[in-house]
Amino acid sequence: MSVSLLSLTRPLDTVSGFLQVASLLGLALLLLKAAQFYWHRQWLLKAIQQFPSPPSHWFFGHRQEFQKGRELQELKKRTEKYPCASPRWLWGSRVSLVVYDPDYMRMILGRSDPKSDGSYRLMAPWIGYGLLLLNGEIWFQHRRMLTPAFHYDILKPYVRLMADSVQVMLDKWEELLTQNSHLEIFEHVSLMTLDTIMKCAFSYQGNHQADRNSQAYIQAIRDLNNLVFARVRNVFYQKDIFYGLTSEGRRNHKACQLAHEHTDRVIKLRKAQLQDEGELEKIRNKRHLDFLDILLFAKMENGRGLSDKDLRAEVDTFMFEGHDTTASGISWILYALATHPEHQQRCREEIQSLLGDGASITWEHLDQMPYTTMCIKEALRLYPPVPGVGRELSKPITFPDGRSLPRGFLVLLSFYALHHNPNVWPNPEVFDPSRFAPDASRHSHAFLPFSGGSRNCIGQHFAMNELKVAVALTLLRFELAPDPFRIPVPTPRIVLMSKNGIHLHLRKLL
């Protein structure tokens, strides 16, 4: 009897001993984490003591600013109350200095700080380490390799391809208008800009605006825009292992797969075409290779070609950057013109006198629409398609007003806040294209839709051409007015979106 009792109690002792040790270890780990949190927070608080900000919660930070879609309004209030820059806490141990002053911008963009790992890293499962996410020497090699893809000899013939894609979209609008004169344009414009980048950069033929795969890709990008943005702000979603277990994590994984299926298809097709001697001969005769061909024929410093992983990352990066930013730009510009009929009409008259019916818009025309260009820039000021970018300071910085930040600190360059800062742009909410008149003066870093410095947008000339072609051809075909019942609500994501879409009233012109 006593022997069997002993044999029963021994395993019980072992289990409870194990549980005690585990709880002690758990408690120690928790205390260690709490101490880490405390010391890190103290370091951050000391670093930003010279920069006042609105009151924040010790754990939830400025979360109330992000809720209820008030983020952009709150940013504007900051520009009025806190000069140049102010700290914004995402949670108790993550803070960035939000910058909205041109001199501050110039200082930061003139350095070579890397992209902030905390936010950009979360895009890596989707676009990989291509030009947008790379840093240091490898970024420099890729930038040098890809810059020739934006040479003006390459960009020139794209104007025709851009115009074709825009006309397909406008034909579709004409058909839809027989049923309803109101239209949500963002999705149509996204399909059109995707079509354009596929034809220009990836030599992909055909009409993709009615194609199911393109629609699925656009939807995946919409989801990823939302999911990545939400993840950046959620303290519990930072670790991949935990995020992967959540429903958002699973949706993110699924959307990445969908996006990759699309880009893999494009790469495969081009590789297959290049098996053909005739196609290879065409490439040999070209003075400048286009984007995908540069990647496929690339030889890096070590003499080797790009790995499949690096190639896919660049294709994913350009497929996304090359269409979603321009879709946001074009949609918001059309909305801005819809709400300012007098400027819309002046642009239309300028374009009519230049192009007649617009059937043959060319590269040469793009420099001959000064008023339309001023309106496009003013709309990019009010609605910058990329609302902000992040950097992690690789060395300490002292700003022109003497305030400073230590190495390792995160900064968010808010182009949206810069463009709405009343100290930089008087009456910032007023749509006034004369701000961009040839004789108007402004700070070199007051208007930064394409960022600045060495990491500025590599596709900015491509983008400006596409914006001009799309705006010119649309104004020739339609008169635009806002839908008074569905006013768009600007919402920051990786690109600037509208919470409720962009609804316009369109009237076909003769």
Ligand code: HEM
């Ligand atoms: C209106 C349209 C566009 C806007 C407003 C825009 C804006 C920007 C901004 C602000 C950046 C800096 C991002 C950062 O620092 O994190 C950037 C970078 C970049 N953009 Fe654009 N972009 C546009 C169109 C395009 C197009 C059409 C392409 C490609 C065809 C493109 C490709 C890129 C790439 C690859 C980078 C990373 C460059 C680097 O870091 O070296 N963008 N863009």
